[in-house]
Amino acid sequence: MELVLAGLFVFAMRLTDMSLDTLRMLFVMRGRKLLAGLIGTLQATVFILAVSAVLSGPLNVFTVAGYALGFGSGVIVGMLAEERLALGYSYVRIYSPRGKAIADALRAAGHAVTEFTARGKDGLLTVVNCVVARRHAQHVREIAEQVDANAFITIDEARSLQRGYFRH
Numbered sequence: 220m221e222l223v224l225a226g227l228f229v230f231a232m233r234l235t236d237m238s239l240d241t242l243r244m245l246f247v248m249r250g251r252k253l254l255a256g257l258i259g260t261l262q263a264t265v266f267i268l269a270v271s272a273v274l275s276g277p278l279n280v281f282t283v284a285g286y287a288l289g290f291g292s293g294v295i296v297g298m299l300a301e302e303r304l305a306l307g308y309s310y311v312r313i314y315s316p317r318g319k320a321i322a323d324a325l326r327a328a329g330h331a332v333t334e335f336t337a338r339g340k341d342g343l344l345t346v347v348n349c350v351v352a353r354r355h356a357q358h359v360r361e362i363a364e365q366v367d368a369n370a371f372i373t374i375d376e377a378r379s380l381q382r383g384y385f386r387h
Contacts, residue, residue: 222279222281222282223281225272225279225281225282225285226279226280226281226282226284226285227281227285228272228285229269229272229273229281229282229285229286229289230284230285230286230288230289230292231289232265232266232268232269232272232289233269233285233286233288233289233290233293234289234292234293234296235265235293236262236265236266236269236289236293237289237290237291237292237293237294237296237297238293238294238296238297238300239258239259239261239262239265239293239297240262240293240297241293241294241296241297241298241300241301242258242297242300242301243255243258243259243262245297245301246258246306249306249307249376251306269286269289273286305352305353305354306353307352307353307376307377308350308351308352308353308376308377309350309351309352309353309355309356309374309375309376309377310348310349310350310374310375310376310377311347311348311349311350311351311356311359311360311363311372311373311374312346312347312348312349312372312373312374312375313346313347313349313363313370313371313372314337314339314344314345314346314347314370314371314372315344315345315347315363315366315367315369315370315371316341316342316343316344316345316367317345317366317367317370318334318344318345318346318347318370319334319345320366320367321345321347321362321363321366321367321370322334322345322347324362324363324365324366325347325349325359325362325363328358328362330349330351330355330359331349331350332347332348332349333347333348333349334346334347334348347363350377356374360372360374
């Protein structure tokens with residue numbers, strides 16, 4: 220029973236460690252230095268606890284399995300946590316012959332929009348650009364699809380912002 224508990228402890232520590240590691244890396248990519256550093260400090264502490272538990276005695280299947288399963292599960296949990304936090308901004312581009320109507324609908328919903336005319340393979344269309352908080356990106360997409368179900372939509376991360384209007 221002691222070996223099973225050791226395996227569960229290692230799993231919990233590694234799950235926590237990798238969840239924090241995934242969040243830390245995502246914050247590094249978004250330029251959130253202080254937050255990434257704080258998470259890294261906590262993550263290193265948890266990592267030391269997990270590794271010391273695995274290496275404190277002879278290797279056994281429970282601690283090794285707990286380590287490996289905690290690693291994989293932690294990556295998934297970290298990604299899910301980051302999605303729920305939805306920190307940062309998204310750059311939404313919408314390409315559509317009905318772009319003017321999409322831009323009007325987005326403005327009516329309180330979003331700042333820039334639109335311009337472009338030429339696609341089938342002729343003229345409007346490109347609609349909209350930078351929004353990540354938590355609003357799906358709503359912008361839904362508005363665009365209500366106006367034109369065939370609109371081509373891309374969503375990218377916007378790393379740095381200066382001035383402008385953003386719906387809060």
